Amino acid sequence: MERTSDDIHQALTDILGELGVEQDAITESAVLGTDLELDSTDAVEIGLELKRRFDVTVKVQVKGSETVGDLAKTVLHEIGQQHA
Amino acid sequence: MTDAGRRALVTGIGMVNAGGGDTATSWQALLDGKSAIGPIRRFDPTGLPVSLAAEVTGFQPPQEISRRLLAKSDRFAHFALAASAQAVADAGLDLAAEDPFRTGISFGNNSGGWDICERGFVEYYQQGPPMINPFQATAWFPTAPQGFVSIQYKIRGWSKSFAADRASGGSAAYFGLRALRWEHNDVMLVGGAEAPVTRLGVGAHVSTGELSRRTAPERAYLPYSPEGTGLVLGEGSAVLVVEDAGHAAARGARVYGELLAVEQRTGQPDDGTVLEDALRAALDQAGREPGEVGLIFGEGCGSPAADQVEAEAIGRVLPGVPVTVPKASVGHMYGASTATDIAFALLAMHDGVLPPTAGTQVDGPSRYAPVTATAVEGSVSTAVVVSRSREGTNVVAVLASHGNGR
Numbered sequence: 001m002e003r004t005s006d007d008i009h010q011a012l013t014d015i016l017g018e019l020g021v022e023q024d025a026i027t028e029s030a031v032l033g034t035d036l037e038l039d040s041t042d043a044v045e046i047g048l049e050l051k052r053r054f055d056v057t058v059k060v061q062v063k064g065s066e067t068v069g070d071l072a073k074t075v076l077h078e079i080g081q082q083h084a
Numbered sequence: 085m086t087d088a089g090r091r092a093l094v095t096g097i098g099m100v101n102a103g104g105g106d107t108a109t110s111w112q113a114l115l116d117g118k119s120a121i122g123p124i125r126r127f128d129p130t131g132l133p134v135s136l137a138a139e140v141t142g143f144q145p146p147q148e149i150s151r152r153l154l155a156k157s158d159r160f161a162h163f164a165l166a167a168s169a170q171a172v173a174d175a176g177l178d179l180a181a182e183d184p185f186r187t188g189i190s191f192g193n194n195s196g197g198w199d200i201c202e203r204g205f206v207e208y209y210q211q212g213p214p215m216i217n218p219f220q221a222t223a224w225f226p227t228a229p230q231g232f233v234s235i236q237y238k239i240r241g242w243s244k245s246f247a248a249d250r251a252s253g254g255s256a257a258y259f260g261l262r263a264l265r266w267e268h269n270d271v272m273l274v275g276g277a278e279a280p281v282t283r284l285g286v287g288a289h290v291s292t293g294e295l296s297r298r299t300a301p302e303r304a305y306l307p308y309s310p311e312g313t314g315l316v317l318g319e320g321s322a323v324l325v326v327e328d329a330g331h332a333a334a335r336g337a338r339v340y341g342e343l344l345a346v347e348q349r350t351g352q353p354d355d356g357t358v359l360e361d362a363l364r365a366a367l368d369q370a371g372r373e374p375g376e377v378g379l380i381f382g383e384g385c386g387s388p389a390a391d392q393v394e395a396e397a398i399g400r401v402l403p404g405v406p407v408t409v410p411k412a413s414v415g416h417m418y419g420a421s422t423a424t425d426i427a428f429a430l431l432a433m434h435d436g437v438l439p440p441t442a443g444t445q446v447d448g449p450s451r452y453a454p455v456t457a458t459a460v461e462g463s464v465s466t467a468v469v470v471s472r473s474r475e476g477t478n479v480v481a482v483l484a485s486h487g488n489g490r
Contacts, residue, residue, distance in 0.1 A: 018155065019152065020150065020151030020152035020153070020154060020155035037152075040218075041156070041218040041219060041222075042218075045219070048214075048215055048217065052211070052215070
């Protein structure tokens with residue numbers, strides 16, 4: 001099935017919402033570690049949910065400056081690799 | 085232990101149970117003789133030999149607890165967070181202004197977090213080991229309520245959690261009092277939490293042989309009755325703010341009563357002299373004569389053999405004193421049961437009323453202990469709470485009404 005960046009963004013919004021992140025805070029430029037205050041266990045859970053939903057293995061970074069938009073791009077890239 | 089040491093006052097109460105989501109609602113439901121025991125609704129119990137529980141319905145965690153914290157924790161920790169928030173607010177305690185190293189937690193829990201365990205098992209067996217959620221390890225285990233409450237309030241003083249079957253909450257009270265007497269802390273959150281009412285949780289408890297398999301709610305949990313067939317599981321939490329008397333006085337705290345003594349004795353489960361020793365030791369530590377005790381909150385686990393051992397021991401030390409078992413209304417909450425009973429005991433003394441044991445009228449006079457079917461007016465200045473485990477732990481707490489302490 002073709003996945004668009006909208007699908008990815010919606011999935012990330014759902015996953016972050018499940019983790020208790022306020023919907024208003026989830027923007028493309030929000031930094032996972034500092035702006036959303038995600039920790040390493042959150043990173044693992046996001047990775048597992050992306051695996052379940054898109055069958056991709058993505059290392060979610062909460063220590064650096066990775067944003068929601070960066071993560072969405074990585075997921076989209078991995079999906080592309082998978083189908084390449 | 086220096087018994088002549090510090091006095092421990094109860095200055096705040098919080099509770100969530102099947103009878104109500106707060107102290108006032110729970111207390112009124114108990115006085116009304118209502119039982120919250122009913123058919124299990126949270127899941128389909130088809131195939132299990134047990135179909136009844138005392139479930140908490142319509143529970144909403146307090147707004148002050150962040151959704152981030154709730155997402156990482158299990159239902160039993162949510163109950164503990166809710167009861168702690170109520171207790172701290174009830175005590176008028178500003179924990180941010182307290183020394184975090186002089187504030188502690190002593191909680192009981194027997195069986196951990198079953199909701200998160202079911203989720204983890206599904207992930208493990210259906211999706212494979214790498215797919216287990218990362219919260220599993222910190223959310224399921226019995227110290228999780230202590231952990232999440234300490235995170236919520238930045239509590240850093242001497243804190244412990246206790247798992248001792250039905251006496252888990254009793255052990256928490258025993259060490260909670262000692263944390264003040266040993267001068268580790270000035271303020272303690274004493275209580276416990278339990279949430280075993282999941283399909284897996286109930287199924288696992290069945291193997292203890294403790295659970296009633298009756299299907300009629302009004303006949304399911306009959307403390308001290310020859311017709312008892314066991315207990316009915318409850319869920320919820322109770323938390324007491326227990327405070328050094330000097331600390332309470334310095335901040336002008338409102339006082340419910342005094343935790344005079346908690347004693348614990350362990351021996352063979354069918355040996356009633358062990359409970360007798362615990363009762364006498366607790367009264368001695370409390371500086372109270374048996375004749376001063378006006379009300380007993382019994383263990384009353386609903387198994388005739390255990391209840392008879394308990395009732396006879398009580399009868400030898402405190403003959404004729406009325407016994408009541410709120411568990412017949414709200415189910416047995418294991419780690420949360422003792423703090424719930426202590427809270428109800430303090431309210432009973434405050435309001436001058438002896439709460440009933442739900443369902444008592446069904447069996448009439450053939451009871452081992454003097455329980456009542458309806459609430460009875462009565463002035464009580466000293467009350468006793470008994471907690472007993474399946475394997476022989478006996479805990480006895482002695483409480484004084486406000487103004488009748490040491």
